[in-house]
Amino acid sequence: MATAVGSAAPLEASEDLRRGETWSIRWRTGFDRWIGFLLPLLFLVAIVPILDVVYYISSKAVPTLTWGVLTSTGDYQLHDALGVPIESTFLFVLLATVIAVVLGLFGGVATAEFLPERAAGWVRMSANLLAGMPSVIVGYFGYFAFCLYFGWGLSFIAGVFTLSFFMTPYIFRTADLAFSSVPRPIREAAYGSGARPTQYILRIGTPIAFPQILTGVFLAMAIGVGETAPIVLTVQPGLLVPPTLTSPATYLTALIWTGFSQPPSVALTIAFQAAFLIIVVVLVLNIAVRIIAARYRKRLEGLYQ
Amino acid sequence: MSGTPATFEGPVLSTRGLSVLAKKKAILDHIDLDFAPRSLTAVIGPSGCGKTTFVRTLNRMVELTPGLSVEGSVLYLGQNIYDRGVNPVLVRRRIGMVFQRPTVFPMSVFENAAFGLRLIHADEDEIDREVTEGLRRAGLWDEVKDDLNRPALSLSGGQQQRLCIARALAVRPRVLLLDEPTSALDPMATQRVEATMQRLKEDFVLILVTHNVGQAARVSDRVAFLHTGKLIEVGATAEILERPRDPLTEQFITGRFA
Amino acid sequence: MNSTPVPGNPGDREPIPSSSPPAVSRRAGVGLRQRIWQTIPYAPALVPAAIVIAIALTLVSASGFHNFGWGFFGLTFNSNLNQFGMLVFIVGSFLTAVPALFLSMAIGLGIAIASTTYLPPFLAKILDPFVDLLAGIPSVVYGIWAFIVIAPIFGTLINPWAVAHLAFIPGFGAHTSQPVSPTTAGTGLPISIFVLTLMALPITTLLIRDALRSIPRDLWESGLALGATRWEVVRRVSLRYGSRGIWSAAFLGFGRAIGETVAVAMVIGAATRLPVNVYDSSFTMASFMFETLDAAYGNSVYLAALAELALVLLAITFAVNLLGRRLVSHIYAEEVPGL
Numbered sequence: 001m002a003t004a005v006g007s008a009a010p011l012e013a014s015e016d017l018r019r020g021e022t023w024s025i026r027w028r029t030g031f032d033r034w035i036g037f038l039l040p041l042l043f044l045v046a047i048v049p050i051l052d053v054v055y056y057i058s059s060k061a062v063p064t065l066t067w068g069v070l071t072s073t074g075d076y077q078l079h080d081a082l083g084v085p086i087e088s089t090f091l092f093v094l095l096a097t098v099i100a101v102v103l104g105l106f107g108g109v110a111t112a113e114f115l116p117e118r119a120a121g122w123v124r125m126s127a128n129l130l131a132g133m134p135s136v137i138v139g140y141f142g143y144f145a146f147c148l149y150f151g152w153g154l155s156f157i158a159g160v161f162t163l164s165f166f167m168t169p170y171i172f173r174t175a176d177l178a179f180s181s182v183p184r185p186i187r188e189a190a191y192g193s194g195a196r197p198t199q200y201i202l203r204i205g206t207p208i209a210f211p212q213i214l215t216g217v218f219l220a221m222a223i224g225v226g227e228t229a230p231i232v233l234t235v236q237p238g239l240l241v242p243p244t245l246t247s248p249a250t251y252l253t254a255l256i257w258t259g260f261s262q263p264p265s266v267a268l269t270i271a272f273q274a275a276f277l278i279i280v281v282v283l284v285l286n287i288a289v290r291i292i293a294a295r296y297r298k299r300l301e302g303l304y305q
Numbered sequence: 306m307s308g309t310p311a312t313f314e315g316p317v318l319s320t321r322g323l324s325v326l327a328k329k330k331a332i333l334d335h336i337d338l339d340f341a342p343r344s345l346t347a348v349i350g351p352s353g354c355g356k357t358t359f360v361r362t363l364n365r366m367v368e369l370t371p372g373l374s375v376e377g378s379v380l381y382l383g384q385n386i387y388d389r390g391v392n393p394v395l396v397r398r399r400i401g402m403v404f405q406r407p408t409v410f411p412m413s414v415f416e417n418a419a420f421g422l423r424l425i426h427a428d429e430d431e432i433d434r435e436v437t438e439g440l441r442r443a444g445l446w447d448e449v450k451d452d453l454n455r456p457a458l459s460l461s462g463g464q465q466q467r468l469c470i471a472r473a474l475a476v477r478p479r480v481l482l483l484d485e486p487t488s489a490l491d492p493m494a495t496q497r498v499e500a501t502m503q504r505l506k507e508d509f510v511l512i513l514v515t516h517n518v519g520q521a522a523r524v525s526d527r528v529a530f531l532h533t534g535k536l537i538e539v540g541a542t543a544e545i546l547e548r549p550r551d552p553l554t555e556q557f558i559t560g561r562f563a
Numbered sequence: 564m565n566s567t568p569v570p571g572n573p574g575d576r577e578p579i580p581s582s583s584p585p586a587v588s589r590r591a592g593v594g595l596r597q598r599i600w601q602t603i604p605y606a607p608a609l610v611p612a613a614i615v616i617a618i619a620l621t622l623v624s625a626s627g628f629h630n631f632g633w634g635f636f637g638l639t640f641n642s643n644l645n646q647f648g649m650l651v652f653i654v655g656s657f658l659t660a661v662p663a664l665f666l667s668m669a670i671g672l673g674i675a676i677a678s679t680t681y682l683p684p685f686l687a688k689i690l691d692p693f694v695d696l697l698a699g700i701p702s703v704v705y706g707i708w709a710f711i712v713i714a715p716i717f718g719t720l721i722n723p724w725a726v727a728h729l730a731f732i733p734g735f736g737a738h739t740s741q742p743v744s745p746t747t748a749g750t751g752l753p754i755s756i757f758v759l760t761l762m763a764l765p766i767t768t769l770l771i772r773d774a775l776r777s778i779p780r781d782l783w784e785s786g787l788a789l790g791a792t793r794w795e796v797v798r799r800v801s802l803r804y805g806s807r808g809i810w811s812a813a814f815l816g817f818g819r820a821i822g823e824t825v826a827v828a829m830v831i832g833a834a835t836r837l838p839v840n841v842y843d844s845s846f847t848m849a850s851f852m853f854e855t856l857d858a859a860y861g862n863s864v865y866l867a868a869l870a871e872l873a874l875v876l877l878a879i880t881f882a883v884n885l886l887g888r889r890l891v892s893h894i895y896a897e898e899v900p901g902l
């Protein structure tokens with residue numbers, strides 16, 4: 001084995017830096033290099049499907065989309081007319097977002113500002129559990145609770161509430177995060193100079209946290225637009241627009257669900273168009289989120305003097 | 306290089322015109338230093354002088370920082386470690402490194418010490434031998450010998466740092482680089498590590514970066530003083546610390562000593 | 564009690580001082596009103612918990628405590644005969660979710676390691692968001708794409724190839740009696756696994772990436788300084804160091820896979836019996852629940868059975884999410900939609 005180390009004495013083979021490279025070392029280095037080449041290729045597993053989904057849906061939908069199609073309020077089950085579904089979806093998301101904000105915003109702020117540690121932990125865990133629920137379970141809850149027990153039937157209002165319950169935890173979480181990440185010095189200064197909680201929240205916390213909360217709302221909306229189960233299970237498809245609270249109503253994702261397996265037909269065309277519109281909305285919302293996030297970061301940096 | 310030298314006379318490690326540049330600005334400027342066998346050289350200097358960068362060039366760790374380029378040469382037993390055909394993996398086995406914070410892996414004491422040996426697929430007997438030897442040299446053996454399987458993170462900070470030393474020694478390097486190894490330790494632990502270094506310098510070449518001039522005085526044979534990337538002075542410890550020739554050196558030492 | 568308010572990350576600050584002294588609340592009458600007033604700020608925080616409890620209770624009562632007995636976990640499902648054996652669907656869920664979990668963990672590990680270790684930082688920063696974007700595509704859009712574009716690939720290329728070359732493995736042979744499996748349509752278990760893998764990938768990749776990023780830089784360098792290659796440091800040190808995050812990725816990814824409803828419903832075909840081979844159609848709990856609810860309208864026993872199945876799925880989801888979240892130090896994984 002080795003001779004006495006450190007002395008100017010006979011060298012070991014591996015101390016010849018050129019020739020001492022054993023097969024083993026060469027193999028290990030080579031393997032590392034290969035892995036370094038192959039592993040990044042796995043990104044393609046994510047990139048290719050995204051690009052293909054967007055490309056394929058767009059290529060099927062864009063050629064058929066005209067302004068007329070988008071605004072026509074004819075019967076979408078017979079003609080290629082998206083006016084009713086678009087308006088219906090819009091109203092759905094609008095109302096559901098309002099309810100979700102009412103349900104989630106105050107809770108998130110309260111969790112960030114008032115709750116002692118242990119309680120906050122439990123509350124956050126329940127928000128995570130709610131967010132992690134399969135959409136079909138939320139849909140079932142909506143059906144049993146709103147359609148059956150409350151007696152609303154398969155109606156617009158049932159769908160709105162079910163969807164809003166689905167969106168609530170995301171708004172809750174963002175509100176919590178937003179207020180929790182108000183810089184410490186600012187929070188301390190506010191309370192240190194005698195501010196009451198309401199004053200702090202309204203005058204200091206909200207302006208600072210607002211952009212982040214807005215991104216949370218947008219993200220929740222993006223999720224809501226894409227959801228299917230909570231709507232399909234609680235609302236009967238309908239033509240009325242604007243739907244009344246108890247009437248049937250339709251939704252873009254529902255149109256995809258009913259049309260996707262059809263042979264080429266109006267239903268299938270509408271399915272593609274609906275998918276395209278949903279992608280566009282989700283994309284726009286995500287871009288908006290990123291823009292807000294970027295400007296928010298800059299603003300936050302300014303707060304750290 | 307011609308042929309495998311059967312023996313080698315001369316400094317185990319030396320640098321010739323070693324410079325490190327970041328975007329045309331020199332972090333290290335033409336350093337020439339020799340490190341003789343069985344010595345401990347302390348590299349001192351004000352913060353930002355490049356001493357950490359310097360030791361990181363000695364085992365090619367400087368390559369991990371993007372944007373830096375190395376010029377000049379670092380000669381290990383007369384061979385330039387930056388030559389094109391030289392594998393850093395090989396270099397790092399021969400020139401070990403201990404970091405500022407104790408960086409034990411989340412494994413048992415034994416597995417930590419055996420880490421380098423497992424990489425080269427040493428057999429179990431050899432691993433046992435070298436682990437024991439390394440722990441002994443690091444002055445940790447007595448404290449851990451009854452339970453080598455306990456998690457390394459259950460050791461105290463000073464013990465962990467000595468484990469890092471043992472881990473580096475287990476693969477039988479000739480040179481050990483120590484980058485401020487005691488700055489995160491309390492005085493008691495510091496003392497143990499310094500005692501270990503004094504023992505080790507009888508068998509290895511130790512290069513110690515330290516901001517603590519007192520420590521340099523206690524353990525080193527030679528001192529090299531760096532200032533803004535240049536080597537200002539180098540010489541025997543007593544010489545440098547008591548009779549510095551350069552005013553910069555004197556400024557630094559008296560400022561730290563007083 | 565007067566404590567200094569200290570914000571920061573959720574989970575490390577103390578509550579603010581309350582606005583009225585506690586002694587007041589002990590006096591009758593006035594005290595009650597004060598106490599109610601004091602609890603109002605806290606109340607909204609209970610909303611998520613309340614919803615979760617409401618969901619559980621609703622399903623429990625919908626199942627009407629109907630005693631299906633062990634037949635609930637039986638294999639025969641025939642609504643006309645009042646037979647509600649749900650085992651088929653439970654099996655279907657696991658047959659799709661487990662392989663999807665393995666695949667998404669493997670790929671996620673690879674991507675995360677590539678991103679944190681091998682790619683130059685600027686490239687990683689560009690490519691990472693693509694994986695997160697995968698989570699932004701709605702389930703039903705995946706479904707239609709998979710059904711029309713990918714399923715035929717499975718039906719005409721992948722499945723026949725597997726039948727031709729892998730038939731020696733039990734389950735990989737073709738079933739030529741009624742129903743024929745695999746079909747040229749390509750729907751069934753394999754494509755469902757494909758879809759679920761894609762949908763679980765963002766979570767697994769994100770969590771593993773965070774776990775790997777949490778390793779201190781000098782620990783990483785220590786490994787290299789001992790003469791290890793990057794791969795060896797990752798394998799021997801980083802994965803061990805980040806093992807909690809990696810386990811949580813597995814749990815949460817599994818939760819995602821087993822809960823996925825619509826995309827699976829669109830590509831898994833339909834079968835109320837156990838699959839005859841790996842290519843067969845099936846139902847998962849989620850997809851079955853989704854497709855069958857309207858068939859159960861008015862049939863209270865049928866509805867009760869479905870509600871009970873929902874409870875089984877809920878229990879599994881809860882368990883997996885609880886275990887997964889407990890392992891991660893930060894309470895909320897980033898703002899990726901769907902987490």
